[in-house]
Amino acid sequence: MSPDPVLTPRDVPASAPWALRGELCTGLPGEPTVRDGLVVVEGEHIAWCGPADDAPAALRDAARRVPLVLPGLVDVHCHGGAGATFSADVPGSLRAARHHAAHGTTSVLASLVSAPSDVLLEQIRALRPLVQRGDLTGLHLEGPFITESMCGAQDPHAIIPGDPQLLEQWLREGQGTVRSMTLAPETPRFSELVALCRAYGVVPSIGHTAATAAQTHDALAADLTGGTWTATHLFNRMPALDHRTPGPVPVLLENAREDPESMVLELIADGVHLDPEIVRMVFSLVGSEAVALITDAMAAAGMADGHYTLGTLKVGVSGGVARLDPDQPGSTDGAIAGGTSRLIEGVRNCVDWGIPLPCAVTAASWTPARALGLDDVGHLGAGARADLVVAGQDLTVGTVVKNGAPVTE
16 A cells, blocks of 8 residues: 555654654755655654664654655745735634645745835734744735835835834834845835844845845945845846846845855745746756745635735736736736745645755755744754655645644644
8 A cells, every 4th residue: 555645643642752654855955855764753843853774663663654754844925825814814814824834834924015004013913923822933024115116016105215213113013023024225224224134133135126236235245244134036026137237136146156044045936926947047056055935925825716915905816826906006017916826836846847856845944944043943853843744756735744733724
């Protein structure tokens, strides 16, 4: 009988160690899959992980056989799913978080689009308890200190010049839950905003920008902390790479290639935002240690085509592609309005496009976790949190385990 990726309650006892045996993809960079591996879970953590032949015979013999075990995936840019948007709607936000978890993403940053300060404060306060109890990993502020001409699926009326006083108010209210913030280098008082991010443990991310290559160089050089940067959905909503006016893309690629510890590039591998050739090129140039696969998912993730919202803007989804309603006030150009996939689908796409499974999994787990400074998730290893994805060889998700317990949607 072939191994089954679906676990039963009997396979996951609450009070005793339990084990899975099958092919392991640890998520750690440079590690090949372990063809016959064993992962032992005790409580909320992994107690042992490695080749089955190296494990104690009793554990090896008692293990449940499965096709493939991956680490729980980490999405650092996600706006919602299951019909709900991350916002002050707590039940809806919880439904979206559980939907992504049930499909393999056990760590999710809730991304909030540009909005008036009082609205952002309300959302931060409402979502803070979900972060504090572990339903969400943190919050990502995607604006409002970005460039109006590159706003994409964000309300241009909500975009404002950089204001350190406002930012500090949001970060104080977040009480450590804000983990990432998208900024355009050309926004006023950019360096002050970056300094505040560093002071509050927030990772600054360059995006929604019309910056030149020189502006991008200067923005990165002005930060002397040595902290990690990310690039918000590389290529999307920044100037196209041109041989005479290169814009930020080559600067970000160069920094990621030279020092992946300091620059991680977000890629939306859904086949809509980026051509597969571009995805392959970036992996080839910078490696999986500098790539964070993201979904940029909005409320339509896991749902049928139809009508949805992103922030205050109306979105139509057709053929799984979300676009702004071009007739509404404030709409830019019928822009792509986020993604509609789950992160495991991005991993599957990458593998289909020729990227090795270990590299694709690293970019969806270890690299984004490392970018946020999270050392207990995003990989399989002794001492790590017991976040596991049990999947078929075709990367179809069977059972997801978070904190040592199966996830239910």
